Amino acid sequence: MTLTQIVQSERALAVIGGEATDANLRRYLHGIPGVDAVGLEQRAAGLGTRSIKTTSKAWALDRIIGLIDQTTLEGADTPGKVRSLVAKAVTPDPADPTCPRTAAVCVYGDMVPFAVEALGSAHGDPEKGGVAVAAVATAFPSGRASLAVKLADTADAVAAGADEIDMVIDRGAFLAGRYGMVYDEIVAVKEACRRTDGTSAHLKVILETGELNTYDNVRRASWLGILAGGDFIKTSTGKVAPAATLPVTLLMLEVVRDWRRMTGERVGVKPAGGIRSSKDAIKYLVTVAETVGEEWLTPSLFRFGASSLTNDVLLQRQKLATGHYSGPDYVTID
Numbered sequence: 001m002t003l004t005q006i007v008q009s010e011r012a013l014a015v016i017g018g019e020a021t022d023a024n025l026r027r028y029l030h031g032i033p034g035v036d037a038v039g040l041e042q043r044a045a046g047l048g049t050r051s052i053k054t055t056s057k058a059w060a061l062d063r064i065i066g067l068i069d070q071t072t073l074e075g076a077d078t079p080g081k082v083r084s085l086v087a088k089a090v091t092p093d094p095a096d097p098t099c100p101r102t103a104a105v106c107v108y109g110d111m112v113p114f115a116v117e118a119l120g121s122a123h124g125d126p127e128k129g130g131v132a133v134a135a136v137a138t139a140f141p142s143g144r145a146s147l148a149v150k151l152a153d154t155a156d157a158v159a160a161g162a163d164e165i166d167m168v169i170d171r172g173a174f175l176a177g178r179y180g181m182v183y184d185e186i187v188a189v190k191e192a193c194r195r196t197d198g199t200s201a202h203l204k205v206i207l208e209t210g211e212l213n214t215y216d217n218v219r220r221a222s223w224l225g226i227l228a229g230g231d232f233i234k235t236s237t238g239k240v241a242p243a244a245t246l247p248v249t250l251l252m253l254e255v256v257r258d259w260r261r262m263t264g265e266r267v268g269v270k271p272a273g274g275i276r277s278s279k280d281a282i283k284y285l286v287t288v289a290e291t292v293g294e295e296w297l298t299p300s301l302f303r304f305g306a307s308s309l310t311n312d313v314l315l316q317r318q319k320l321a322t323g324h325y326s327g328p329d330y331v332t333i334d
Helices: 003-016 022-029 037-047 054-066 079-090 109-122 147-159 171-175 179-192 215-227 246-263 278-291 309-322
Strands: 068-071 104-108 132-137 164-168 202-206 232-234 268-270 304-306
Touching (some): 022 215, 037 278, 054 278, 068 079, 079 109, 164 179, 171 215, 179 215, 246 268, 278 309, 304 309
Parallel strands (some): 068 104, 132 164, 164 202
């Protein structure tokens, strides 16, 4: 048993009162109180109506950009497209040097070397002004592959220079109640994130909430992802509708809040897919601040997975600076 597996086993023993078997995990996860769907949706709707004044809006727009994983995940991705993505991440608004960089670029594993090369000296920790490279792995987006393939997929991306791995859980196994299998896969993928120097790429666990059907399942999957050692829990691949929604993200933030209260550990949250406007993104910022606190509004604890959000935020920044809206030709085409 590896060190990671030992740590995860000890965590499971402490939290669920036994080894992470199907029976123990089922008993624990199904013992968590059910979600009040009406109350959850009403609270999310209420948070979504909060207004932000001009000075706070300027801060919020810059913060949103600094929390974005600038993303391209298409079968037609090319090295040239990835280089353009990197240029957008490093210099979102070439006309405004005060514009912050995005937190990361998110690409398929085989595109990681091109992202690393294009970033050059800008490649680094987003908490220190750098831009990280995130790679989707584990047979993204379906997750339909053997564990050996998933681990090879992960290790290959990490060896190529990925700072973060966005894995997908096996939704079929989860919905069939095979919680131990899902748990074991997350633990194994986290181990595959280890580098030869002993450091590890951060692991984001994608739940694909649009396929989990109920809020109760989202809550259980969130707990399972954290129990197994995920550094982040992420809503979606962006390939399944619905993707990120405010109620689902609120629910995941509540799980993160409860985990912090229980263990003192902080886990990140990443809503991904469908967040295209600064107006919607601000709703998420408010929800984070009101649920887990403003300390979570940092790249190490909150991200937006987006491909087109940056452009809308840039147009809003330009409106605040000049007093009028610019056309879409004032931002780069993604």
